[in-house]
Amino acid sequence: MPEILDQARTQVLGDGVGLDQAGVLAVLNLPDEHLPAALQLAHDVRMRWCGPEVEVEGIVSLKTGGCPEDCHFCSQSGLFTSPVRSVWLDIPSLVEAAKQTAKTGATEFCIVAAVRGPDARLMKQMREGVAAIKAEVDIQVAASLGMLSQEQVDDLVDMGVHRYNHNLETCRSYFPNVVTTHSWEERWETLRMVRDSGMEVCCGGILGLGETVEQRAEFAAQLAELNPHEVPLNFLNPRPGTPLGDRPVVEGKDALRAIAAFRLAMPRTILRYAGGREITLGDLGTRDGLLGGINAVIVGNYLTTLGRPATADLDLLDELKMPVKALSATL
Amino acid sequence: MTTTELWCDRCGEPATDGAHPGCASARQLEPPRYCHRCRRRMKVQVLPVGWSAVCVEHGEIEG
Numbered sequence: 001m002p003e004i005l006d007q008a009r010t011q012v013l014g015d016g017v018g019l020d021q022a023g024v025l026a027v028l029n030l031p032d033e034h035l036p037a038a039l040q041l042a043h044d045v046r047m048r049w050c051g052p053e054v055e056v057e058g059i060v061s062l063k064t065g066g067c068p069e070d071c072h073f074c075s076q077s078g079l080f081t082s083p084v085r086s087v088w089l090d091i092p093s094l095v096e097a098a099k100q101t102a103k104t105g106a107t108e109f110c111i112v113a114a115v116r117g118p119d120a121r122l123m124k125q126m127r128e129g130v131a132a133i134k135a136e137v138d139i140q141v142a143a144s145l146g147m148l149s150q151e152q153v154d155d156l157v158d159m160g161v162h163r164y165n166h167n168l169e170t171c172r173s174y175f176p177n178v179v180t181t182h183s184w185e186e187r188w189e190t191l192r193m194v195r196d197s198g199m200e201v202c203c204g205g206i207l208g209l210g211e212t213v214e215q216r217a218e219f220a221a222q223l224a225e226l227n228p229h230e231v232p233l234n235f236l237n238p239r240p241g242t243p244l245g246d247r248p249v250v251e252g253k254d255a256l257r258a259i260a261a262f263r264l265a266m267p268r269t270i271l272r273y274a275g276g277r278e279i280t281l282g283d284l285g286t287r288d289g290l291l292g293g294i295n296a297v298i299v300g301n302y303l304t305t306l307g308r309p310a311t312a313d314l315d316l317l318d319e320l321k322m323p324v325k326a327l328s329a330t331l
Numbered sequence: 332m333t334t335t336e337l338w339c340d341r342c343g344e345p346a347t348d349g350a351h352p353g354c355a356s357a358r359q360l361e362p363p364r365y366c367h368r369c370r371r372r373m374k375v376q377v378l379p380v381g382w383s384a385v386c387v388e389h390g391e392i393e394g
Binding site: 060101302 | 372
């Protein structure tokens with residue numbers, strides 16, 4: 001057994017203290033023959049510190065495309081030659097999307113907008129949309145609207161938004177290679193305000209943007225410092241017309257190593273499968289990740305791309321004897 | 332892709348000059364982006380279950 005896994009067994013599984021950056025890097029550098037042991041340990045950590053439940057979420061794009069920012073992975077930037085056009089979702093359709101999500105057994109419904117930050121029109125749409133959902137659908141509402149002012153944070157709390165997603169996307173040292181229209185520190189400031197407001201913090205990123213393994217470890221350590229309630233883990237799905245459109249997808253074993261490493265860095269967080277898992281891991285890898293530290297999934301479609309049918313994921317959870325988290329429970 | 336389609340609904344290039352195997356594979360996990368009849372970019376809304384795409388000339392399709 002590699003020394004880092006012995007250390008993690010005592011420190012993370014035994015004491016609930018996550019690995020530091022050097023420890024995460026050691027896990028990311030484990031040879032293939034030790035990957036099953038790393039995944040098993042990450043699974044044991046998840047079961048001990050989070051339990052067997054899996055949190056299921058659906059997401060929808062309230063405002064698609066036309067974003068003024070230049071996040072190099074994103075097909076919704078208005079600065080690239082992506083075929084994605086700008087479109088708004090009306091409130092009846094938003095409520096219907098929440099109903100469809102609730103029917104899958106999901107307890108979370110995240111409303112997302114492709115913006116630098118919300119303007120008055122978007123905040124008005126949010127207020128009306130969240131109220132309409134709460135009147136008709138038994139589901140918790142989360143939001144992802146870019147960078148916020150303190151007043152907007154307060155408004156979202158007042159609406160009853162219980163969790164706010166704002167991904168750091170990648171580590172601080174690599175961020176300028178991915179986004180030039182705003183800074184990592186600006187994102188951090190929004191996250192600080194969200195945490196101070198009492199809303200739950202959801203913050204993750206995308207692997208496969210061209211970052212080194214060392215930078216992947218740096219990212220895990222920076223997320224651990226933030227200590228978010230939830231970490232969505234995406235794998236780059238290269239989008240036509242974006243600056244990263246020709247990048248290769250993350251190799252499956254590297255993705256699984258990252259899942260184990262991020263779990264060992266953050267033993268108590270909700271570690272969610274998000275976009276790109278279908279092309280990076282496929283069906284078999286999806287199962288391996290759920291048995292390697294993942295304890296939450298996005299079911300159904302994503303914002304501009306499609307996912308597996310929700311039933312495929314729910315059937316898999318049933319087969320793995322992992323109960324879907326109930327609405328009233330807290331992980 | 333059927334023989335009546337003039338344009339690839341993923342990349343917007345002519346559909347009449349050969350198959351688009353890469354696009355066909357990608358389309359399993361993507362909605363269409365271009366109208367296959369006129370090549371216009373469509374307004375596409377992805378939903379948790381399904382999607383809709385609107386061409387200003389040829390109307391709405393759903394999947």
